[in-house]
Amino acid sequence: MAACGRRCQPAREACAMSKLLLRIGLWGVQERSPRRVRQILLVNLAALGAAVVTVSYQLFYLAYGLAPFAQVVVLNGCCLAAYLLCLWLNRRGRYQLARDGLVATTSVHLYLVDLLAGIEVHLFYFTLLFMLPLLYHRQGARRLAVLGAVVLLLFVLAHFGRTPAMLPEPILRVMYVANAAGAMGMIGVIAYLFNAEIIRMENTLARNNRSLRRQSLTDELTGLMNRRSLMQFLKREWSRMQREQGSLSILMCDIDDFKSYNDHYGHPAGDQVLRRIALPLATAAQRPTDMVARYGGEEFTIVLSNTPASEALHLARRLLAEVRALQIAHAHSRAAAVVTMSVGMASTTVQAPGGFQELLQQADQALYEAKKAGRNRVAVHRRGAAEEHLSVV
């Protein structure tokens, strides 16, 4: 129930008020469970509200003359102590007792005040009824219905069973309006706070969902897209290519002799290499329709939409040069004295049969050829008129 979200901006004052109420209602509360915090807040605010109303009445009796209201004044004093006790119980961690004590005290208090002085404070039963589902949300519908029925019964009994009012008509009218306004106001405040809480929860949920989705599509080590998002992207681009009669190229990149790099320099150093190599790859494919993903292990995949084979090959060569230019020493590589990579490339147009899985497979075959031919080079899967063949360039 802490801070207001961005939605509070247009209603800054209202937000400040809810913050103040939250601060008052949760003063000294150490609890973390949101449900428990809501209950404590509600009990504290209701106990404080009841205490304020009771004190107002005590002041009124004091000004008007205590004698005719002696019984009510004593009753008010006892109930005031009980409301304060509820606040104290919450601070001591006796949450259930505080809640039950508040509901019991309020029920009896309202009933007896009406019975003894006929002041129509039973209007506050509306507030109590509104609060019950929020206070006893775990109790089940049946128990809640029973509690609600008891409160309603008390309301009816108080309404028809109260003594004739001891106050003259104009004062009584004003009190009636004040009680009605007080009961409605308290319902409004509670509804406002809970609505603010629902909005805050919704925002948190949406934020968490976005973050989870990002995590499920991203490779943690390199920050590139992962294999799952690669597949989703390829599926989408494949359909787009077919719709728009375009072309698609795939580069499958694999670091050379990475096992021996790990063996000699250690796994953390290997991780660092993966991160460093991810950078030129990510910056190389920058069109919105391009994608770079970590396919798995030390293998990266680049998808280039609407890119003919000649352009894709140019990019592949540039990438090989950029990785070499990183100058990461690799004394145990069979390809060079620095870390290098091999690239397998496959391109297709809409006229070509097969799906994107086939294209991936072709790029993989080309990568195998590049490795076989000595690493640190590009191999292209070419589709001839009569047959397919691979060429290392």
Ligand SMILES: Nc1nc2c(ncn2[C@@H]2O[C@H](COP(=O)(O)OP(=O)(O)OP(=O)(O)O)[C@@H](O)[C@H]2O)c(=O)[nH]1
């Ligand atoms: N540091 C690190 N190593 C990884 C990671 N994922 C895979 N590897 C390592 O990458 C190595 C890949 O080895 P191989 O598939 O034998 O290939 P290679 O040694 O690179 O040889 P060629 O591909 O034939 O050049 C394995 O030793 C894996 O443990 C990772 O996230 N971090």
